[in-house]
Structure formats: structure tokens, C-alpha cells
Amino acid sequence: MSAKFSDHAKGLALTAFGGLTLTVDIPLIRLANGDHWSILFMRTGTTLIAALVIWAIWRFFSPKAPQLIPGRAGLAVAALYGLGSIVFITAVYNTSTANLVFILAFNTMFAALLSWVFLKERPRPATLIAMLFMVFGVLIIVGDSVGTGQMFGNVMALLSTLCIAGAITITRASGKDMGFTSLVGVVFPFAVAVLMVSKTGVNVAAPWWIILNGAVVMPIAFFCLANGPKYISGPEVAMFYLLETILAPVWIWMIFAEAPSRNSMIGGTILIVTLVVHSLWQLRDGRRRRAALAVRHPA
Template sequence: MSAENNYKKGLLLTALGGMALTIDIPLIRLANGEPWTILLLRTGMTFLSALVVWAIWRSFSPKAPQLVPGRTGLIVAALYGIGSITFVTGVFNTSTANLVFILAFNTVFAAALSWIFLKERPQTVTLVTMAVMIVGVLIIVGSSLGTGHLFGDLMGLCSAFFIACAITISRSSGKDMGFTALVGVILPCMVAAFMVSKGGFQVEAPWWILFNGAVIMPISFFCLANGPKYISGAEVAMFYLLETVLAPVWVWMIFSEVPSRNSLIGGVILITALVFHSVWQLHQGRKRRMARAVRHPA
């Protein structure tokens, strides 16, 4: 397959994954259930789907990746699992706009963790972007004081942090973690099963969350995880922004949930900073590729 076709394939994969991710929160809300029940159904179906896909892949090819590659894989799976718990908790305790804007902050956590543990010092532009994003998050969180949304905002921050930790460890290990995020949901599934056994099964429209766990989550995770094979990380990050931009729109259309003024201000700051930084990364990547082409002409 030519480089151009690979690039188009990467764009198609990440676009599909990014668009699928935008309806995650609306489907959770449409199910209209108690948080632990929602978490049980969402993670349980995601885990089962991952096992089915892996088993089919394994039957056709012995080179199918491991579900959990060693001790490092267990740590990464646990981080994704805890992140899933804090994410669903955030969905039920703050607005959709606040949550998706705050989740975009995982890029700052990832850059900081890479700097501390992998000795990858961010460039000046990245540091400036991080500072701007911190201002945006502070505006959003500050607007939640006294509104009852502060706990949900903090859960969103925790989710962003755990995802960033998982990404950093995955990168440092160099191992294939393609299925690890999906298998990691077994932890929140077990916790949710215990809580549901105590409080009872409460959900009005379970088909929405079953569809979410069985179809939407596996598609989004698979496509976004495979995108970097064909296109740059900066381009993949741009498609992650689809959830940040579109999820509040879907929730507004379905539930008439209007973001607060400060939430919109903070969100615009976050999105603008991320888009600027992603475009800058793309420009730097093209410059490096052109330099290599000049040094090694065909």
C-alpha cells in the first residue's frame, strides 16, 4: 500500500473513531440510569466485545497482540479502569461541556509526565500552551464553586490524569497496548457489579448503554489506537477534539443543556490552545520530513 493510501486510511480511521467518541456521553445520558448500573453495563459490554474481537483475530492470525502485555500491561489496564470510574462519575456530577473541556487537559498531564519521567522536555510553544490551558481549566472549575458541579469537575480532572498516566507508561514500554484499554474495563465492571448487588439494578433504557459498550466504545478505541500507525500524533489529537467540540452540541440538542458562560469561555481557551499547538506540531513535522527528503533524495 502506498504512503498516500496509508495516510488516507489513517485519516479515515481516526475520523471514524473521533466521531464515534462524540456520542459516548449522550448515550450514557439517554440510558437514564443510576451511575453504578450504567458503569456495569458499559464496561461489561466493552469487555465482552474486546474478548470476541480478540478471539476472532487470534483464530485467523497467531500474531494477534496480547490482551495484557505483562506487568506493565496490568498497570496500564488498571489506570484505564480507574479512569473509566472517574469518567462515569463525572458524567453524573457535572455538565457535559465542563467534563469534555476538562478531559482535554489530559494533554497537559501527558506532557508534564513525559517531562518528569521520560526526560522529554517540552518545547517553549508546548509550555506556553500548557499555561494557557491551565487558565482555561481554572475558569471552568472556578465557575462550579457553589453550583454543585465541583466534584464532577474534579472527577473529570482525575480521569484526564489517569489516562495521561496510562499513555505515558504505554509509550515508555514500547509494547502493543491495543487491547489493554478495553480489557482494563474489567476493574470498574467488578466494582460496579459489587455496588449494584448492594443498591439494585436501576436503568430505564438499557439498550442505549448496551449499544454504547458493545459497538461505540470498541470502534472508537480501536480506530483511535490504530491511527498513529498511519498519521502523526498531532493529526490524531485533532480528531480527539471532535468530542470536545461536538459532545456538548449533541447534549444541547437532545437535553437542552446549555453550558454556562464561564464554561464556554474556558472551553474556547482550551480548544484554541489545543488547535494552535496541533497545527504547530503538524508544521514542525512537515519541516522535518522535508529536511529528511533533502538529505536522502530518491
């Protein structure tokens, strides 16, 4: 039983570090100041190179290096992360940062729904109530963009969230190490970006920011987050994506003085409060269950 709890603690620490690292992703994309396809080309290209170099070094020193793509489940996870990368960058350029990160917070609810449908991990009533509040919050944010150019970006943000939740669910179901799978999955968006920039050329004003993002930030963040489902549940992993929801708008406000709209703030506040309350409830419930198990099975 202690080994199980140790694995859970390891999963929490791993995903927390990955989620914290991910919070600088959007600010670095904005600082690079390039067009949609050029940013995607450089971000995915540097991520792919970094992942392959790290994997080759690991493989050289240890025969136990994880597979790049472990079977069919790995292919599905790679495809979802690849598609998610394309729609995420599309969302960055078609909606506000606040809208984007608030909508990405819906990841935890998508993960809970997919786990319920495909893994038969039925959410508890408190989780279902939290889902309803989150749907309400997202509707406020999306409703604010009806009739504006941001609706398309908001839809792309929702699709990105669904892709990530799907990848988390498949990883959880397979129990396999998908740390590198999430990184080499960028080969698909990289190929698409290569095709597009071959026609328009690469246009990035400050490429060093996006190189830092792709070569350092993304490998660390997604390796940690993609390995999380080995140790903790899908909804728990998705919770750590919320660090980006909370901190990315702060970085954007500090760097670019970009303030969110009133409806974005209202909807985002509903999302964050709901998720914080739900997370605290999960932690309290988890401690209560562990205490009950300890009494039932004394050492």
C-alpha cells in the same frame, strides 16, 4: 524514511477515527437514563464481553492476535483505563457535559507533561505556552463551580484525564499493542459495579443505548485510540480526544437542549482555540522538518 511517515499517517487516521467515534459516548450514557452504578455495570460489562469475543475470533483465525495484557506495562495500562472509567462515569453524573468535555481537553497537556517527565520528550516553547493558556482555561471552568455541587465532578474529570494521559504515556514507552488492554481493563470497574448493583439492583430506563455504547462504540473508540501511540506521539494521540470536546456538547445541546454556562463557554473557548492553534503549529512544523530531511537525504 517513507515507512516512518507511512506509520505516522496510519496513526493519525487510526486515532482520528477512534476520537470521532468517542464523541457519542456521553450522549449515549445520557440517553440510557440510569443511575451511576447501573450505567457503569452495563457499559463495562458489554465492553468486556465484546472485547473478549472479538479477541477470541481474531485468535481463532490468526496466531498473531495481540495479547490481551502484554506484561507489566499492560497491567499498568489496564489499571489506568479501569480507574479512568470509574471516575469518568462519576464525572458524568456530577458536572455538566460542557465542563466535562472541556476539562477532558486537558488530556493533551497532561500527556505532554508525562512524556517530558518519564520519556524525556521535552516540549517545545510553543507547547509550554499552550499549556499555560490551557491551565488558565481550566481554572475558569473549575472556578465557576466553586461553592456548587459541580466541583466534585470537575475534579473527577481532571482525574479521568490524568488516567488517560498516563495510559497513553506508558503505551508510548512500551511500544506494545494495547488495543485490547484498554478494553479488558474495564474488568476492574465492572467488578466494582457488580458489587454495587447487587445491593441496589439495575436501574436503566433505556438499556439499548448503553448496550450500543459498550458493545460497539467503546470497543471501536478505545481500540483505535489505545493503538495510536505505537505510531504517533502521546500528545498527538491526546489531541484526537479533542473531537469529543468539540462535538459532544453539540450532540448534547441538540438532544437535551443543555446550554453551557458563560464561564464554561469562556474557558472552553480558550482551551479549543489554544489547542487548534497549537495543532496547526505542530502540523506546519512537522511538514517543515520532513521537507528539511528530504533535502538533507535525497532519494
